[in-house]
């Protein structure tokens with residue numbers, strides 16, 4: 050195999066150290082935010098039985114039909130899939146470990162998801178989501194809380210220009226009636242439907258409403274509305290969600306065409322959208338999925354959740370020029386001489402005992418070349434150690450951002466660094 054061929058898989062990105070700093074900052078902000086709403090972390094495997102996703106997401110969805118990385122385990126013949134999303138795994142884990150036994154659960158997870166899509170800006174084959182799920186809650190209060198949470202996160206991160214799209218998908222009886230109406234309606238207009246829509250007609254007619262084909266828009270606009278089939282309970286649920294949002298000053302747009310690409314949703318669905326990422330404008334999406342727990346084999350229980358696309362959020366932040374605090378090095382330890390090397394090791398450990406971030410120069414070289422590295426490291430101080438320093442049990446402390454260098458007794462070093470930092 051030639052070395053040229055050893056590249057990352059198409060659509061799967063390396064996140065290099067410079068960029069990873071932004072990720073770390075983002076993850077810290079997100080974690081604090083989730084904990085401030087009482088959500089607890091859960092970690093599921095990246096690989097699950099293929100049957101889980103087929104059953105949860107739906108056989109005739111884009112994800113299951115054409116986006117999953119599914120394979121047979123060559124060693125035992127198991128049918129497996131790299132997770133394309135987290136909700137199915139999360140629900141599977143909750144049921145397997147009986148977490149809903151005596152209390153509802155607020156859970157979150159984050160990590161890689163895999164979908165075999167055509168790679169483009171904001172759309173990758175390996176991407177990252179932060180997923181948030183509230184299981185065992187039936188009321189509109191939790192739907193609204195999750196949306197308010199998002200609004201708070203956008204504020205915390207400094208994200209502007211995102212809008213909230215909201216819809217209700219009603220419950221299964223209304224959806225069934227709507228489905229029958231839709232099929233009957235589209236059957237009368239077969240000449241207008243494109244091949245994709247014809248294929249979907251009897252399997253997933255709701256998805257036809259999502260088509261971007263200009264030739265079908267007039268037909269779609271005039272199609273039977275789910276809104277006309279909704280029952281009392283679903284209407285009042287939706288109204289309560291809206292009124293809580295309004296009370297909190299969160300504005301939204303009701304989009305009756307928002308149907309989501311996964312089959313498990315009912316009642317409230319929402320998307321946070323920006324116009325600034327081209328066609329990949331949805332940064333966060335979710336809704337209620339009251340039927341899923343039973344569908345996966347659990348005792349029926351309501352649930353609601355959402356997932357954010359991390360790459361898209363970070364792209365938006367970068368686009369906005371939103372800066373973030375970077376974690377700088379405190380000290381770079383420079384040393385030369387046979388006595389100096391072990392002494393430098395000890396000094397470095399002593400500084401780390403005081404919770405300072407320390408790079409110990411490795412690999413030798415002149416003082417001059419080591420000092421260049423110290424400057425380039427971004428550290429605030431260099432600690433310079435030669436054999437004469439060792440003999441005096443001292444070091445030379447050199448501030449790298451202005452200020453005089455000085456000889457400091459070993460025991461006084463930490464205190465000196467701390468007082469200099471405090472005086473800035």
Ligand code: ATP
Nearest residue numbers: 166171172173176310331332333334356357358361
């Ligand atoms: P889209 O309509 O953009 O394909 P989706 O409805 O398939 O999105 P969800 O399954 O709801 O997406 O996933 C939640 C979020 O994860 C999306 O809003 C998006 O921000 C992000 N996301 C989904 N697919 C990808 C991908 N292939 N690459 C990067 N981010 C993605």
Ligand code: MG
Nearest residue numbers: 111112166310
């Ligand atoms: Mg998609």
